[in-house]
Amino acid sequence: MARRACPGCGARPDGPIVARRCDGLALRACRECGLLFVDPAPTPAALLARYQNGYFAGASDFFSGQNYCEVRDRSIEGGNVTGYQEVAANFELRGKSVLDIGCASGALLQSLARHGPRRMVGIDIAEEPLEFGRTRYGLDLRCAPLDAAGFAAGEFDLIIMVDVIEHVTNLNDFLREAARCLASAGAIYVSTPDAGGLSAAGDRWCHLYLNYEHLHYLSRASLGHLANRHGLEAMKLWSEGYPVASMHYRFNALPRTLRLMLEPHVAIRNSLTRFRYRHAAERGQGGQLNAILRHVASA
Template sequence: MAVPVACNLCGANEAQLLFPNTLGTDRRSGSIERYRCTSSGYGKHLAIVRCTQCGLVYASPRNGDEAILESYEDVVDELYVEEQLGRVLTFERNLRPLLALVGDVEHPRLLDVGCYAGVFLEVATRHGWEAWGVEPSAWAAEEAVRRGLHVIRGTLATAGLAPAWFDVVTLWDVIEHLTDPKGEMQRVNRLLKPGGIICIHTIDIGSLMPRILGPHWPWLMEMHLYYFSRRTLAQLLEENGFQVIRQFSQGRYLLLDYLLAQLQAVSPQLSRLLRGSARRLGLSRRPISINLGDLCTTLARKTAEA
């Protein structure tokens, strides 16, 4: 049953409705299909509210935390593995600032939270990192292990990792899916060495696109529970033992065919036509760098115990 949720940042219960629930009586709501990484559940979301005290934007009311975690445990997504090239290019680029921050540690130790099938771990390993991952989806975790990666199935709360052991912890497109971001920041803080780095990449509700598009901003989705701005994310980090180093918008590489497939939401015919043309021209697998300014990376350093 869906129940109202208190603010995860300041604990307040009063919130103002920003976008009403668009799931209606759709019985597929909460179905596993929507929790896939390549799911296109655009335009369908829970009610989204803004805390009247601190301004945090989040989905409420919503189902209990256990039901949400179970949805992720059962996710199976063959498409994700096929769509790898764009991700590899994106992660190659995203790794660079992290390397600069760890300085001259020889084989820095990294943990990727919600690592899915382990694409980032593969990239990091190739660049000399000792890379570990935690992933709730049984299918994705098995896929990563099959590829020879160190991946523990579960969550940070259950993984049993040693404290003060990692130089860097990353969360790529993960924090917006968590039921308790504050608790997760405290767990990450414990796992990091003193002075260790946290890297969070997430959608940015304070950027220009959501202000222009309003209810049509495509990242308003059922599986997104938290919509941080740079300010609310910085506050979350600073209240949990971190000091923000840098926040910057960071896009991603997508294959042309994947982009054209997204056009289905606007016009299935146009999408089919353009995908066919791109195939004939041999351009389907061309990577395109996309940055609409609504995805933000935040780098922060552990300066105190949470």
């Protein structure tokens, strides 16, 4: 089978295979831009099967058997929806126009409503969580991929992409369209698995063991490179979390003391993991990569 050219920069596919996921697919690193990508890419049919009904209802490995919409709904009041703390800390939303790409049920937008944005729109390609959010929050949530959503140039002051960019089949078309929809002084917030974590964690890297619908993994360097291709610049990049997943307690619902007595090996293993990777994020090797992108001209 012919090797894949780099989906980020289009360079020849002569970079090394650096890891293999547990679904058997290899991860190749681009020699030019550093992007880590699945090679060969899953077939469209295989990808579609991963997103079939049940993806958001906990039927797949995506949300550990829990209903995604309901769990996120319960997280709104405490400000615990993924991405909320980062957006609230880094952007002034009052009077602004906000687009959340891959919004699912819109829980993040609903969390941000308290900061007074002028307008909020969410898009996703799965209808089921969108319907949940329209009914529950009355938000403007649309079922469309970004390139078919029909937004005007410069329509949004803030574009949010939390756990989205690793899913898109054409990285360059996606970023080009996002840059077009972004106001000249606007910002894009990206959160995605951190490819930098692989070098710290090796074959224990958490992303080798789950979320097999992911197609590529960005690091600080490769995201910066990709952004530059579309007239964007990474103004701030930071990593967080451990590149190795913590072990789960089987008796998670029990009080902490009881849990530790029943499963001390889990506590010890997790302490060792935290110790070993405590400074990984400072070296750009976390579990998750965050970035703020702006138009180069406005920098």
